[in-house]
Amino acid sequence: MRILLDAMGGDNAPGAIVxxxxxxxxxxxxxxxxxxxxxxxxxxxxxxxxxxxxxNIMIVGANEVIGNDESPVRAIKTKKESTIVTxxxxxxxxxxxxxxSAGSTGALLAGGxxxxxxxxxxxxxxxxxxxxxxxxxxxxxxDAGANAxxxxxxxxxxxxxxxxxxxxxxxxxxPAVALANIGAExxxxxxxxxxxxxxxxxxxxxxxxxxxxxxxxxxxxxxIVADGFTGNIILKLTEGMxxxxxxxxxxxxxxxxxxxxxxxxxxxxxxxxxxxxxTRPVIKMHGSSGPKAVMNAVLKASEFAKQNVxxxxxxxxx
Amino acid sequence: MRILLDAMGGDNAPGAIVxxxxxxxxxxxxxxxxxxxxxxxxxxxxxxxxxxxxxNIMIVGANEVIGNDESPVRAIKTKKESTIVTxxxxxxxxxxxxxxSAGSTGALLAGGxxxxxxxxxxxxxxxxxxxxxxxxxxxxxxDAGANAxxxxxxxxxxxxxxxxxxxxxxxxxxPAVALANIGAExxxxxxxxxxxxxxxxxxxxxxxxxxxxxxxxxxxxxxIVADGFTGNIILKLTEGMxxxxxxxxxxxxxxxxxxxxxxxxxxxxxxxxxxxxxTRPVIKMHGSSGPKAVMNAVLKASEFAKQNVxxxxxxxxx
Numbered sequence: 001m002r003i004l005l006d007a008m009g010g011d012n013a014p015g016a017i018v019x020x021x022x023x024x025x026x027x028x029x030x031x032x033x034x035x036x037x038x039x040x041x042x043x044x045x046x047x048x049x050x051x052x053x054x055x056n057i058m059i060v061g062a063n064e065v066i067g068n069d070e071s072p073v074r075a076i077k078t079k080k081e082s083t084i085v086t087x088x089x090x091x092x093x094x095x096x097x098x099x100x101s102a103g104s105t106g107a108l109l110a111g112g113x114x115x116x117x118x119x120x121x122x123x124x125x126x127x128x129x130x131x132x133x134x135x136x137x138x139x140x141x142x143d144a145g146a147n148a149x150x151x152x153x154x155x156x157x158x159x160x161x162x163x164x165x166x167x168x169x170x171x172x173x174x175p176a177v178a179l180a181n182i183g184a185e186x187x188x189x190x191x192x193x194x195x196x197x198x199x200x201x202x203x204x205x206x207x208x209x210x211x212x213x214x215x216x217x218x219x220x221x222x223x224i225v226a227d228g229f230t231g232n233i234i235l236k237l238t239e240g241m242x243x244x245x246x247x248x249x250x251x252x253x254x255x256x257x258x259x260x261x262x263x264x265x266x267x268x269x270x271x272x273x274x275x276x277x278x279t280r281p282v283i284k285m286h287g288s289s290g291p292k293a294v295m296n297a298v299l300k301a302s303e304f305a306k307q308n309v310x311x312x313x314x315x316x317x318x
Numbered sequence: 319m320r321i322l323l324d325a326m327g328g329d330n331a332p333g334a335i336v337x338x339x340x341x342x343x344x345x346x347x348x349x350x351x352x353x354x355x356x357x358x359x360x361x362x363x364x365x366x367x368x369x370x371x372x373x374n375i376m377i378v379g380a381n382e383v384i385g386n387d388e389s390p391v392r393a394i395k396t397k398k399e400s401t402i403v404t405x406x407x408x409x410x411x412x413x414x415x416x417x418x419s420a421g422s423t424g425a426l427l428a429g430g431x432x433x434x435x436x437x438x439x440x441x442x443x444x445x446x447x448x449x450x451x452x453x454x455x456x457x458x459x460x461d462a463g464a465n466a467x468x469x470x471x472x473x474x475x476x477x478x479x480x481x482x483x484x485x486x487x488x489x490x491x492x493p494a495v496a497l498a499n500i501g502a503e504x505x506x507x508x509x510x511x512x513x514x515x516x517x518x519x520x521x522x523x524x525x526x527x528x529x530x531x532x533x534x535x536x537x538x539x540x541x542i543v544a545d546g547f548t549g550n551i552i553l554k555l556t557e558g559m560x561x562x563x564x565x566x567x568x569x570x571x572x573x574x575x576x577x578x579x580x581x582x583x584x585x586x587x588x589x590x591x592x593x594x595x596x597t598r599p600v601i602k603m604h605g606s607s608g609p610k611a612v613m614n615a616v617l618k619a620s621e622f623a624k625q626n627v628x629x630x631x632x633x634x635x636x
Contacts, residue, residue: 134562145500148508182463182550190466190547213555217562229508232500233551237531241559244452244535249567 001302002096004087005294007036008065010102010287017102018044020294025054027295030302033096035060035087062086065103068287072106076114084108088115091280097305098281100272100297102289109146112278119310121317124154125277126161126228127284129235130270133219138270140166141224145232152195155179155225156203160316161276162223163205168307169274169300175222178211180230185210192227200225204316271300276313281305319620320414322405323612325354326383328420328605335420336362338612343372345613348620351414353378353405380404383421386605390424394432402426406433409598415623416599418590418615420607427464430596437628439635442472443595444479444546445602447553448588451537456588458484459542463550470513473497473543474521478634479594480541481523486625487592487618492524493540498548499528510545518543522634589618594631599623 005021007014014036021032022045034041038061045053064082066075079085087099088111101108105127118125129144142158143150159177166175179197181189186197188210200207211221216234226234272285272293281304285297323339325332332354339350340363352359356379363371382400384393397403405417406429419426423445436443447462460476461468477495484493497515499507504515506528518525529539534552544552590603590611599622603615 134559134566148500148506180551182466182547182554188466193547213551213553214558214561216555217558229500229511230548230551233498233531233548234555235531236500237534237552237555238559240532240535241452241556241563243532245559245563248452 001030001098001305002033003030003298003301003305004033004035004060004090004096004099005298006083006087006099006101006103007034007041008083008103010285010289012288012290013102014041014044016290017294018048019291020289020298021057022048022054023291023295024298025057028299028302029056030298031056031058032298033058033060033090035062035083037061037063060086060090066107068104070104070107072104072110073114075104075107076111084111085115088112091282092116098283098301100283100285100294100301102285102287102294105284108282108284109275112275112280112282116278116280119277119279119314119317121314122157122161122277124150124157125275126158127275128162128165128273129231130273131216131224131235131238132270134217135219137219138170139216139219139222139224140170140273141226141231141235142276143226143228143231144235144273145228147228149229150192150227152192152199155192155196155227156199157277157317159200159205159207159223159225160203161313162225164309164312164316165274165276165304166222168309168312169303170270172222174206176208177205177223177225178208178221180213180216180224180226180234181210182212183210184212196225271296274304279310281310319348319416319623320351321348321616321619321623322351322353322378322409322414322417323616324401324405324417324419324421325352325359326401326421328603328607330606330608331420332359332362334608335612336366337609338607338616339375340366340372341609341613342616343375346617346620347374348616349374349376350616351376351378351408353380353401355379355381378404378408384425386422388422388425390422390428391432393422393425394429402429403433406430409600410434416601416619418601418603418612418619420603420605420612423602426600426602427593430593430598430600434596434598434600437595437597437632437635439632440475440479440595442468442475443593444476445593446480446483446591447549448591449534449542449553449556450588452535453537455537456488457534457537457540457542458488458591459544459549459553460594461544461546461549462553462591463546465546467547468510468545470510470517473510473514473545474517475595475635477518477523477525477541477543478521479631480543482627482630482634483592483594483622484540486627486630487621488588490540494526495523495541495543496526496529496539498531498534498542498544498552500530502528502530504528514543589614589616592622597628599628
């Protein structure tokens with residue numbers, strides 16, 4: 001496998017990305033292709049590897065960076081030399097198998113759509129988020145914000161895609177797929193959730209019904225299906241609650257306790273979140289990813305490609 | 319003022335309700351009217367007040383109770399002797415000024431609508447929730463679940479009603495009203511939130527724009543406007559996060575710290591949440607309310623009536 005890695009994405013790039021690439025290179029025989037300004041990346045690699053750069057790391061030159069504040073579609077169309085556009089073109093042409101970036105989520109989604117294209121049968125690709133529950137289990141939240149407005153079939157497709165990903169890449173057996181809703185019964189919620197409930201029931205995934213928001217932090221399922229508006233509210237409110245509570249307690253809480261809390265909610269273990277619904281494996285890492293998160297994302301991206309998740313999603317839709 | 323109090327609503331009824339009534343009676347000259355089975359309530363009052371029942375407490379007989387699991391509309395139509403129907407009829411006829419209950423939220427809403435009626439100009443009444451933020455300030459969340467599907471004008475009305483309530487009853491000066499959304503800019507979110515943003519901007523309330531879910535726990539506004547689906551997700555996810563975090567930390571956290579956390583999120587101080595949009599003041603207490611919460615709810619209900627919140631909402635709509 002060849003895994004493209006955006007050397008310039010995220011708050012800690014390029015340092016943390018290069019470090020993560022070196023860590024990953026020691027754990028896999030896959031080829032890791034750093035995409036970024038050649039000299040800068042090469043110098044960092046030399047620093048990081050005084051005894052020689054690992055044979056399975058290479059560099060592809062790309063001199064532009066797409067910022068988080070840029071219009072994604074315009075940036076994809078105009079910044080042809082950017083790390084994201086360069087990597088997605090290589091991916092589309094089949095010269096690599098997966099792409100990992102901590103850069104602009106919007107640009108990754110827009111680029112994935114414009115350059116690689118949608119999976120046949122999927123109307124709307126989704127940005128996922130790995131939701132590390134306080135119960136200790138990680139869930140895949142689909143959609144985390146790409147599609148503020150959804151049709152029932154979109155939600156059903158989110159469930160199918162999420163189920164395949166969690167089974168194949170995170171090794172969850174027969175993943176429990178639940179629909180975020182305001183009551184447990186099938187007839188609760190909106191027209192959208194009622195119809196999506198029906199479609200998910202008939203979809204072939206292990207649909208466990210509605211999940212109330214109260215039960216989400218305990219980790220009551222493997223895949224949480226939601227429209228992007230609701231998913232984004234869930235994700236951001238969780239972050240906000242967590243930040244406030246840790247802030248409140250920091251003064252008095254014993255250090256080992258804060259450590260235990262942090263490890264329960266440590267995104268870096270899970271290797272980033274997939275963008276599902278496009279024809280190539282793309283993983284978006286958290287903007288603040290450090291070397292360990294980068295390493296894990298590269299390893300997960302390799303599984304994403306090896307397990308043929310895209311092909312299996314296509315097959316499920318038939 | 320005469321405040322009706324449902325003696326049989328909630329998990330701790332009638333004991334905690336009667337205790338709370340006695341506590342409130344000592345703090346106000348308002349008349350407190352306990353609605354419930356006469357003999358049972360009277361016996362509890364005698365126990366609670368060995369030196370004599372306060373002169374401003376009276377009892378109105380009502381022998382039925384509406385359960386949380388009953389269909390609200392059917393229960394209102396068939397259980398004419400229930401505490402909720404009895405109290406709402408007295409309220410509608412003008413023999414009392416406000417009603418406080420820890421009973422079925424659905425029945426209070428349905429009864430409020432069917433017996434008292436909507437405020438002219440309000441299309442959809444809302445169930446509010448007092449959201450005690452970790453930042454230390456309480457916000458009013460409107461709607462917390464009555465209306466899963468909303469039109470833009472409903473959200474605008476929620477903002478107007480919430481603003482009047484927070485100013486008049488909780489004494490918040492020029493309350494900051496914000497719209498729950500997935501981005502700060504006016505054009506973010508769904509068709510619903512975009513249009514609601516416009517209407518709220520022109521409504522005359524102190525509209526501070528969109529609030530992202532991440533900023534809700536810090537208490538960044540006084541009134542959070544949301545459709546009932548989103549509001550319910552916010553409310554339940556907060557409860558779930560809080561429960562999980564406290565559970566995780568209970569073993570190791572110093573007792574005074576848990577106490578500090580609990581006091582930040584203590585609903586009992588705020589006296590229950592109003593049902594807004596009906597022609598009479600009705601306050602819904604948390605089902606688990608204890609005596610102190612009951613006392614505070616009675617005092618707030620009195621303000622709700624004295625400040626003529628219903629009349630002011632009507633005036634704002636003109």
